[in-house]
Amino acid sequence: MSKKKRVLLTDESSGKELELPVVAGTEGEPTLDIKALPSTLGYFTYDPGFTATASCTSKITFIDGGKGILRYRGYPIEQLSERSTFLEVAYLLLNGELPSEAQLQKFRGEITYHTMVHEHLNEFISGFQYDAHPMAMMAGVVGSLAAFYHNRMDMESQEHRMVAAQRMIAKMPTIAAACYRHHMGWPTAYPQNSLRYCERFLHMMFSVPSEEYQVSEVSARVLDLLFILHADHEQNASTSTVRLVGSTGANPYACVAAGISALWGPAHGGANEAVLDMFTQIGDISNVPKFIKRAKDKSDPFRLMGFGHRVYKNFDPRATIIRQACYEVLEELGVNDPMMDMALELERIALEDEYFIEKKLYPNVDFYSGIIYRALGIPVSMFTVMFAIARTVGWVAQWLEQSNTPTKIGRPRQVYKGPTERKYEPPHSRR
Numbered sequence: 001m002s003k004k005k006r007v008l009l010t011d012e013s014s015g016k017e018l019e020l021p022v023v024a025g026t027e028g029e030p031t032l033d034i035k036a037l038p039s040t041l042g043y044f045t046y047d048p049g050f051t052a053t054a055s056c057t058s059k060i061t062f063i064d065g066g067k068g069i070l071r072y073r074g075y076p077i078e079q080l081s082e083r084s085t086f087l088e089v090a091y092l093l094l095n096g097e098l099p100s101e102a103q104l105q106k107f108r109g110e111i112t113y114h115t116m117v118h119e120h121l122n123e124f125i126s127g128f129q130y131d132a133h134p135m136a137m138m139a140g141v142v143g144s145l146a147a148f149y150h151n152r153m154d155m156e157s158q159e160h161r162m163v164a165a166q167r168m169i170a171k172m173p174t175i176a177a178a179c180y181r182h183h184m185g186w187p188t189a190y191p192q193n194s195l196r197y198c199e200r201f202l203h204m205m206f207s208v209p210s211e212e213y214q215v216s217e218v219s220a221r222v223l224d225l226l227f228i229l230h231a232d233h234e235q236n237a238s239t240s241t242v243r244l245v246g247s248t249g250a251n252p253y254a255c256v257a258a259g260i261s262a263l264w265g266p267a268h269g270g271a272n273e274a275v276l277d278m279f280t281q282i283g284d285i286s287n288v289p290k291f292i293k294r295a296k297d298k299s300d301p302f303r304l305m306g307f308g309h310r311v312y313k314n315f316d317p318r319a320t321i322i323r324q325a326c327y328e329v330l331e332e333l334g335v336n337d338p339m340m341d342m343a344l345e346l347e348r349i350a351l352e353d354e355y356f357i358e359k360k361l362y363p364n365v366d367f368y369s370g371i372i373y374r375a376l377g378i379p380v381s382m383f384t385v386m387f388a389i390a391r392t393v394g395w396v397a398q399w400l401e402q403s404n405t406p407t408k409i410g411r412p413r414q415v416y417k418g419p420t421e422r423k424y425e426p427p428h429s430r431r
């Protein structure tokens with residue numbers, strides 16, 4: 001029987017002691033429960049960026065950053081990416097178990113049932129400038145779904161919450177494709193419910209009324225793989241945002257809209273777009289050493305986009321899988337993309353460089369994904385939208401998990417560094 005871990009905190013100034021209970025997960029690092037700290041020793045804790053702080057317990061996704069492990073509900077990402085489909089993974093993340101064939105069929109039907117959006121949403125989208133960034137459009141349009149469903153949603157009802165989750169999963173591809181087509185000046189393409197999830201999305205993206213559009217099986221398959229890999233990643237910035245907004249009792253559409261906005265940042269999901277912009281900036285493989293040098297220079301704001309991770313201090317298992325998929329897709333689609341050679345050279349040099357080794361910086365999920373999106377004909381400005389479509393499954397799964405259990409409103413503390421109390425002086429007496 002392993003000895004129960006005890007952690008004792010002693011405040012030498014007061015002589016007071018506090019035993020901090022250890023919250024043991026089924027995997028991963030033991031965590032100290034510090035809730036009693038303010039009321040017993042009178043201290044709060046300070047952890048900017050939450051580098052060492054758990055905000056919740058969860059049964060959905062497990063990551064071991066040192067070993068490069070990622071599991072959805074206990075299933076290794078390598079097995080799911082090899083043998084599952086995005087909708088089956090969505091069912092797993094939402095419900096905790098892999099579905100039977102009948103359950104998967106029913107779930108597919110539920111998602112397919114919700115693929116259409118209210119026609120007024122298409123008018124909403126038509127009001128944007130043609131060159132509006134699609135992530136800006138997505139945040140606005142997804143948030144507006146609350147206007148269509150808010151009054152017909154009982155947040156206390158588990159059934160209503162599940163329907164809202166299914167609506168989000170079903171409608172994100174429809175809204176994303178509509179945003180892209182607005183930018184292209186093309187008419188809206190309505191979802192073809194006879195198609196599977198990724199085929200339906202590609203059809204909505206690229207079909208034109210004037211001719212038959214045949215979805216490439218290779219493209220649909222690799223897109224399904226990318227969606228599986230991006231589906232969830234425990235308490236990353238955008239998921240934590242969704243949970244925080246959800247903790248106020250806000251409706252799920254508002255929560256997901258907040259998640260979309262958080263994901264857009266180049267330090268997070270916006271990195272896949274930033275990686276392609278970086279490759280374009282580097283221009284030629286001969287320039288790679290110069291940019292590696294810039295990435296190491298503290299006085300230079302340039303960072304190697306697609307490199308580094310808060311949790312993975314070894315390889316990101318998703319990057320390994322995507323890198324392999326790059327080779328296969330480029331070959332199957334007969335695409336010769338010089339950016340692939342540049343990516344491989346950049347990775348090779350960086351991984352031999354002391355700076356990256358010492359800081360444990362490896363390619364992350366965003367480093368190679370853009371090369372595949374390019375091969376599928378998806379424009380760079382839509383890369384983070386692709387991430388958002390996939391991550392909607394994780395966002396709504398984590399929102400459901402939080403909504404199904406009593407939750408306190410999230411309200412972090414601060415260390416105040418402003419002025420101490422002072423007296424108001426009328427304007428004429430101020431210097």
Ligand code: SDX
Binds near residue numbers: 267296307359364
């Ligand atoms: C995603 O959390 C998730 O799970 C996110 C995600 C998901 O699925 O939800 O995995 C998706 O967001 C992946 C990350 C995509 N972002 C990028 O590729 C942007 C480039 N990467 C960095 O901005 C950075 O690595 C972060 C934001 C990803 C991680 O930042 P941390 O954990 O806060 O690490 P840090 O900024 O404290 O860096 C540690 C050191 C620093 O040097 P020192 O101050 O210690 O001297 O490493 C350096 C950093 O300057 N560093 C880099 C670097 N990343 C970190 N130096 C050059 N290039 C980089 N990319």
